[in-house]
Amino acid sequence: MWIEPNETTVEKVQYLDENGKLLGERPDVSDDDLLSLYKWMVQARTFDKRALKLQRQGRIGTYAPMIGQEAAQVGSAFALEKQDWIYPSYRDLSASFVHGFPMKNFFLYTMGHLKGTDAEGANVFPVQIIIGAQCLHAVGGGWAGKINNENSVSVAYIGDGGTSEGDFHEALNFAGVYKLPVVFFVQNNQWAISVPIAKQTASKTIAQKAAAYGIAGIQVDGNDALAVYLTMKQALERARNGSPVLVEAVTYRQGPHTTSDDPTKYRENSELAEWLAKDPVKRMKAFIVEKGIWNEELDQQEFELAEQKVSEAFELALNTPKSNAKEIFDLVYEQKTIQLTEQQNSIRTERVLK
Amino acid sequence: MTTMTMIEAINFTLRKEMERDNRIICLGEDIGKNGGVFRATDGLQALFGEERVIDTPIAESAIVGTAVGMATRGLRPVAEIQFFGFIYEAMDQVVAQAARLRFRSGGTLGAPMVVRAPFGGGVRTPELHSDSLEGLFLHSPGLKVVMPSNAYDAKGLLTAAIRDNDPVMFLEPMKLYRAFKHEVPEQDYLIEIGKANVLKEGEDVTIITWGPTVPLVSKVVEQWEKQFNASVEIIDLRTISPIDEETIITSVQKTGRALIVHEAVKTGGPGAEISALINEKALFYLTAPVLRVTGFDTPYPVPAVEDEWLPNANRIIQSLKEVLTH
Numbered sequence: 001m002w003i004e005p006n007e008t009t010v011e012k013v014q015y016l017d018e019n020g021k022l023l024g025e026r027p028d029v030s031d032d033d034l035l036s037l038y039k040w041m042v043q044a045r046t047f048d049k050r051a052l053k054l055q056r057q058g059r060i061g062t063y064a065p066m067i068g069q070e071a072a073q074v075g076s077a078f079a080l081e082k083q084d085w086i087y088p089s090y091r092d093l094s095a096s097f098v099h100g101f102p103m104k105n106f107f108l109y110t111m112g113h114l115k116g117t118d119a120e121g122a123n124v125f126p127v128q129i130i131i132g133a134q135c136l137h138a139v140g141g142g143w144a145g146k147i148n149n150e151n152s153v154s155v156a157y158i159g160d161g162g163t164s165e166g167d168f169h170e171a172l173n174f175a176g177v178y179k180l181p182v183v184f185f186v187q188n189n190q191w192a193i194s195v196p197i198a199k200q201t202a203s204k205t206i207a208q209k210a211a212a213y214g215i216a217g218i219q220v221d222g223n224d225a226l227a228v229y230l231t232m233k234q235a236l237e238r239a240r241n242g243s244p245v246l247v248e249a250v251t252y253r254q255g256p257h258t259t260s261d262d263p264t265k266y267r268e269n270s271e272l273a274e275w276l277a278k279d280p281v282k283r284m285k286a287f288i289v290e291k292g293i294w295n296e297e298l299d300q301q302e303f304e305l306a307e308q309k310v311s312e313a314f315e316l317a318l319n320t321p322k323s324n325a326k327e328i329f330d331l332v333y334e335q336k337t338i339q340l341t342e343q344q345n346s347i348r349t350e351r352v353l354k
Numbered sequence: 355m356t357t358m359t360m361i362e363a364i365n366f367t368l369r370k371e372m373e374r375d376n377r378i379i380c381l382g383e384d385i386g387k388n389g390g391v392f393r394a395t396d397g398l399q400a401l402f403g404e405e406r407v408i409d410t411p412i413a414e415s416a417i418v419g420t421a422v423g424m425a426t427r428g429l430r431p432v433a434e435i436q437f438f439g440f441i442y443e444a445m446d447q448v449v450a451q452a453a454r455l456r457f458r459s460g461g462t463l464g465a466p467m468v469v470r471a472p473f474g475g476g477v478r479t480p481e482l483h484s485d486s487l488e489g490l491f492l493h494s495p496g497l498k499v500v501m502p503s504n505a506y507d508a509k510g511l512l513t514a515a516i517r518d519n520d521p522v523m524f525l526e527p528m529k530l531y532r533a534f535k536h537e538v539p540e541q542d543y544l545i546e547i548g549k550a551n552v553l554k555e556g557e558d559v560t561i562i563t564w565g566p567t568v569p570l571v572s573k574v575v576e577q578w579e580k581q582f583n584a585s586v587e588i589i590d591l592r593t594i595s596p597i598d599e600e601t602i603i604t605s606v607q608k609t610g611r612a613l614i615v616h617e618a619v620k621t622g623g624p625g626a627e628i629s630a631l632i633n634e635k636a637l638f639y640l641t642a643p644v645l646r647v648t649g650f651d652t653p654y655p656v657p658a659v660e661d662e663w664l665p666n667a668n669r670i671i672q673s674l675k676e677v678l679t680h
Contacts, residue, residue: 085427087423114460115460116460117458117459117460117462118459118460118462119462125426125463126455126458126459126463130446130450130451133419133446133447133450133451135419136415136416136418136419136420136422136423136447137419137422137423137426137451138423139416139419139420139423140419140420140421140422140423140424140425140426140427140431141423141424141426141427142423143420143423143424143429144423144424144426144427144428144429145427147379147405147429148427148428148429154423166415167415167416167419167446167447170411170413170415170416170419171416171419173411173413173416174410174411174413174416174420177411178408328457330461331456331457331460331461332456332457332495332496333456333496333498333520334456334464334518334519334520337548337596338596338599338600339596339597339599
């Protein structure tokens with residue numbers, strides 16, 4: 001019997017419609033959690049806008065905006081337990097913040113500081129640059145957690161582009177064979193720099209790829225924080241019990257790939273407009289306002305508070321002494337080699353020619 | 355004292371280390387029930403179970419990448435790449451991930467892991483099984499590269515590699531796996547990574563070599579030293595990264611002549627690095643140009659011609675004559 005392409009039915013999990021109206025039954029999430037989810041999304045959006053400005057002013061380096069993906073990132077990370085680990089890509093800032101990564105240190109990272117990936121004890125792996133490579137670290141980390149009985153799940157955060165990499169395939173395969181506590185959380189934001197999802201895969205959904213690895217997969221509306229959060233809770237529970245999961249959160253990269261990219265070169269404004277109507281922050285706000293636990297005044301205060309936190313983090317980063325060239329030699333091996341010592345000593349700060 | 359082949363010494367060391375430290379995990383292709391295609395892990399799965407001796411799917415990038423993940427979460431993985439020529443599949447995970455982790459985490463994480471792999475020519479393998487690729491990793495900051503030439507060194511170096519807190523490439527010359535037996539103490543000992551071994555002292559020329567060419571060089575020197583009327587010093591480098599500069603420079607300052615012998619291809623190879631080092635630190639002690647006997651600048655060839663391609667007695671004698679009579 002032929003397995004025809006794309007005959008699998010994939011149903012997208014959704015709790016809120018585009019206007020924040022509840023589609024089905026009221027989910028079992030406390031008001032406190034609803035507000036926390038929203039507040040983190042406000043924090044994410046505020047951080048993103050400020051980071052973009054700071055980059056334009058030349059005060060931080062290249063930045064990969066996450067605007068539009070707040071529900072996917074916050075909703076997924078908010079479901080984690082403290083002992084869980086995340087393995088983020090360079091765009092997964094708000095997931096990292098929710099899981100305890102200090103905002104200040106991300107500023108340091110993008111300002112070119114040596115200590116910019118220090119999670120200060122939070123279970124957040126250094127941000128990954130090579131697309132998809134972190135999938136394998138999550139597998140190895142999850143494996144160690146299983147062997148050491150940590151009751152911990154490892155979550156690889158990747159994008160739709162990442163699913164084209166060999167490491168994605170190898171990681172899902174390993175996780176499936178050895179039943180590892182790993183969740184592969186894919187934010188399908190429709191674009192890998194300038195290449196649309198249609199040129200990334202011929203598969204109708206990313207979620208259905210799970211089947212080929214003998215693991216569970218699910219597709220969720222990535223702009224619906226409630227849906228992401230509740231789906232991720234289930235995914236984590238499955239993974240904690242030794243069944244790896246592939247989650248596809250369907251979302252949209254509203255901004256450029258990075259501050260060096262101009263998306264008007266390759267995509268239509270009408271597409272952006274369509275997705276702006278599904279904006280995750282707006283949607284969640286409408287839901288909690290409708291529910292009577294939020295209002296405009298609180299909203300304004302929350303955005304102000306978020307701005308303040310970003311300012312504080314940026315100030316702290318600004319006041320951190322710059323990395324010194326002499327420090328780099330101490331970070332290569334546990335014990336410096338004689339070659340590195342010699343090179344370190346060769347650095348002169350005074351001018352050679354007068 | 356027990357005598358062992360190199361493969362026996364490696365197997366013995368893995369067992370001893372796994373007994374000592376239950377954080378040590380072996381993973382790789384066919385290493386479980388089969389005990390590895392060369393039997394390096396023979397019997398280990400029966401002793402330590404499937405959780406600690408893991409038969410992985412065929413995926414080199416995943417073997418190394420998974421080891422990186424394990425190493426950062428409290429395990430000490432020893433990954434086997436079935437043949438070193440297959441390491442290209444895992445280059446990102448070795449060089450961009452394992453090697454850089456300490457640096458890119460600002461020193462907060464390390465990758466205490468070993469990547470073991472058989473390599474080297476002269477055993478008539480199919481394509482891409484024999485390549486000597488140590489130069490690629492010498493050129494990659496954050497890694498250590500170790501290549502034993504005998505069973506005794508294999509045990510001491512592998513023990514040191516497993517206990518090292520940085521990623522170590524442990525490269526095993528497959529031609530020497532069963533070629534010789536050496537006395538190997540069963541008790542614990544370490545050979546320091548980064549320390550060369552002066553195998554034989556001499557006054558007139560220094561031969562620097564490692565891994566599979568060490569027994570060859572020793573044999574050539576033994577047979578021809580008298581005829582050349584010269585006394586030859588032989589350095590078994592043992593560690594390719596970091597290079598033991600002190601031993602090399604001290605020796606060349608004494609002898610004034612140097613010949614480097616390795617199986618890796620010539621251009622941009624480890625011999626070039628050693629030659630540059632001698633230039634920087636011992637140029638005015640030299641009485642002859644530093645010469646290299648290496649693999650040629652071609653892909654590793656087919657079995658029919660590999661004996662001519664590899665450094666062999668003829669090529670070594672010729673270069674030795676050249677360097678001595680300059």
